[in-house]
Amino acid sequence: MSSPLSAPSAAPASRPRPSRAPAGVRVRPQERGWAPYAFLSPYLLLTSVFFFVPFLDAIGLAFFETNGPRTRVFVGLANFHFLFTDSTFYRALWNTTVFACASVFVQLPLSMGLAILLNSSKGRLRGMLRLVLFSPNLVGQIFVGILFSTLFTPRYGLINRAFHALFGWGLEVWWLSNPWLVMPALVLTSLWVWVGFNMVYFLAALQGVDRSLEEAARIDGASEWQVFRFVTLPSMRHVTVFVVVTSVIGSYQLFELPLALLHSTEGAGPENSGLTLITYLNNVAFHLGDLGLGSAVGWIAALIIFFVSMIQIRVSRVLED
């Protein structure tokens, strides 16, 4: 495929840029023509080798069955046929979608709420609280999963003990062995990790809202809630869309957190209740060695992410008008 990237000109052939130097002073175009290409050449080289080549390979790989990196046989659409008739795959798809919905409809309102609360706080307190609430995000997903797998232990874990101390029940709840409680446990853990992260975005957006607009609305007699809904929220639109889209994209790539949380079943959980799309990919591609089937799963995940992102961007444009 011909591409403007394929042949960076060796000879500096670009026109001299309009110079802002005082008139009469010559600027030397020759020495600058090569600069952008040279500066971008590491990126271009590395991307072509380690991104584009695998990308093209991935297109083909999905139609093969492999045994490790060296052996492959062409199977046409058999991989996709297998996936679409596999109950485990559908379970993974379902779990991941449920998690994505929880991310958007549970996590984000909490982040927004915290951002609003924090917005009214004064400088130092706000800075400190922001640091505290953001800190879980510094911990790698795998470490969070390891930590929380001990917190969810029945009887002795922090979570059960806290429930018991506050409400008098819950000591013997088997969070991670009960198929119905695995997803709530995952969602709770993800709240701990990401509420602070998204809150930081919302906070920055809130601070960028035009105060005068809000004041004008209040003067016009709008209630606080109306001010929020019709003035503040719309002006945070960009950030909100960004956060929603990245949340969904992140949800569909969830892997390390359930893997560590449900380490006794390698991420699947009892009756596959914790299995996510990428965990399925990992099992298939790297445990069973079938990189072709793994690519097929990867493609499905990529397409889902693509479509969902498109839909959301569309919806946000519609809401705009």
Added chain:
Amino acid sequence: MNPTRLVVFAALAVFAALCARSPGRTLIYLRFLLLGLAATVVLAPFAWLLAAIFKDRTVFDEYLFLPPPAEWSSRTLNLDNFRELFRGRPSVHGTAYFWQYVLNSTAYATVSTVLNLFFCSLGGFALAKYDFRGKAALLVLMLGSMTIPSALLLPPLYNMVVDLGMVDSLTGLIVPGMVSAYGIFLFRQACMSVPDEMLDAGRIDGCSEIAIYFRLVMPLVRPMAAAFCLMTFLGTWNSFFTPNVFLQTQKNFTLPIVLYMYVNDYQSNYGVFLAGTALAMLPPMVLFLALEKEFISGLTSGAVKG
């Protein structure tokens, strides 16, 4: 009435009293209450972790956090967990020690960060301050490349790394990830706010382009450089999926892989892998505390300005 309930009731009682005294400030008090609740919920696991790693195995389940001061002794609180963690463990190639994994993780994270910093800032500068043929197309392609999930590329990338003979080494991990479109965009954002006049003045003074980059532009985008370093460091230090797939022999493992292994091996002695986890959380925390301001502004610059 256990201590937890006591504390909760006390807090609510204080809250009610304050509200009764100055009803106008109820919302403010409510705000503090809710924020306090959020902070407690967020900090509780950390506090538990900090206590757990020093607890002796025999009293681990007895006390939720630390034993009461009356019970503090070397029997209940000690460094045994760390001793066990740092003890050599058998592996296929001989005894392996925890600090080897720390070294691996450190090398991987810091080298990746430094290389990424150089290449991304270079590319971002080029995109911000130069016009060249194909620039628009490149921008579109770069944006497009950011929408591809990394898991899709992992199987073919693994194939490629095996073919190149770089599998099972840190080289194989670092090289494919040496530069990212996201990083270039961040630096492009930052470089765009550098005034053009300054660059032209530099050129007139006889500076070469690369000198302009090093002497004029980079010092001005230091906040973004710091933020980006933290981001990249976090991403590589905490990464599990790719290293787990690429690395085969135990002596090359990074911390996330090893601790995941330890979770299964030490199911009767949580303290050991929790101690390892706590240690693994330290460097990111330290770096974050040093660079917090720059990090937050760098993180949100991509989103807020749109």
Added chain:
Amino acid sequence: MVEKFPYGKAPFWLLAIALASVAGRWLVMGHGDARADLLIVANSPSHFEAYKNAVPRFERKHGVHVEVQFAHWTALQSRLESAMLAGADVPDLVELLEGSLGFFTRGPREDVGLLDLADRVEAEGFDRRLVASRLSSWSTVDGRIYALPNDVHPVMLAYRRDLVAQLGIDVTKLDTWDAFVEAGRRVTRDVDGDGVVDHYMIDLPYDGNWALTSLLLQHGGQLFDRAGNIAFNSDITTEVFAWYLRQTHGPRKIAYDAGWGQALGKAMVDGLVVFYWAPDWRSRFFADEVPSLAGHMALMPLPAWDKGGRRTSVWGGTGLMISRRTPRPDLAWELAKFLYFDPTEMGKRFEATNIIPVLRDAWTMPELDAPNPYYSNEPIGRMYADLAPDVPPSYVSPLTAVAGTELDEAFSRCVSYYERFGEEGLTDAIHRELSRAEAYVQRLAERANWMARAP
């Protein structure tokens, strides 16, 4: 200098740390250790100790240096296969766990990283000299043999002799499971009227697990047959499932799940359970963990499913594989034979672990006839050796792991059914679950392009 660094302070220090850590790594790991002639990895601490002690004799005899390492099996299995496929460094000899062979033979023949030992086994007559059924766990359907079996692991029942006498059980009459269950029903009841059953006949896990497989194999059932076809959807399996459900979940159940560790020890000492599943290795485990019962325990062969039928089963096993890429395959083969079949070693091993040799020639060794004080001075070595020729084969396939999981799930669903509906329609329900499991595994079998077919 830090100030003049163009990127700022933090990047400067990161660069410094980067350079230091790379240098550090190079220093620490740059030294290529003088590579031993052979590297062997054991998967259990007891094997590790045994091999470390045995290896010096081998080293002297052959004038070589052998390195013995130990690695946990969970870490070893997944890493080994991907390392072999990626061409990374692999030890010369590795001990594998029972049932795992399929994991390594799932691909085409050229991809299997293990050395095919079939020729050597046949040339030296091991196919006759070993208990033949044990080779089944380490062979593929087309006759390649990829590991040497370490053991036979025949299963007997261990029981409390004093309890049995007290409860009026005549163990010589327990020659079929029917007789056993009948005796069990008499025994399993609340004796002192406190509402809690005082004695259970036998220790069996409620979720099936290892006991279900062991019973299935005893009855002649298999997960896969000799030709690699799915074999678990059969009447034998249905019968075993139904029997097991009745004994562990039914209204007249005779089994209790004593678990492992402290709970098991307590059950034994308290007499909560009378009979325990005892392969040779576990007989030693009981002796080590519950020394207070020394002299009170005894062993008996398993009751048979049908009168005159097989009175033993099998549980567990280890095999030793040689890497296909080892530079010294003949030396590795000598080491394998030495560690596994050398008479002195096998004698020492039996004394340390109660594990009887898989090599028939070795059954003449006197250690087997020694009276075992823990088990009421019975010559347990001889008892196990007498049962060893009957140990059922266990055919392995690349889909063994999946089939095992599906079977566990099928059983778990059958438990739910049984607890709700009891005997009504039970056989059909079990059939349904087994068929569902079979269909799932069949889909995977059809997909696999490289499954070795029977010649």
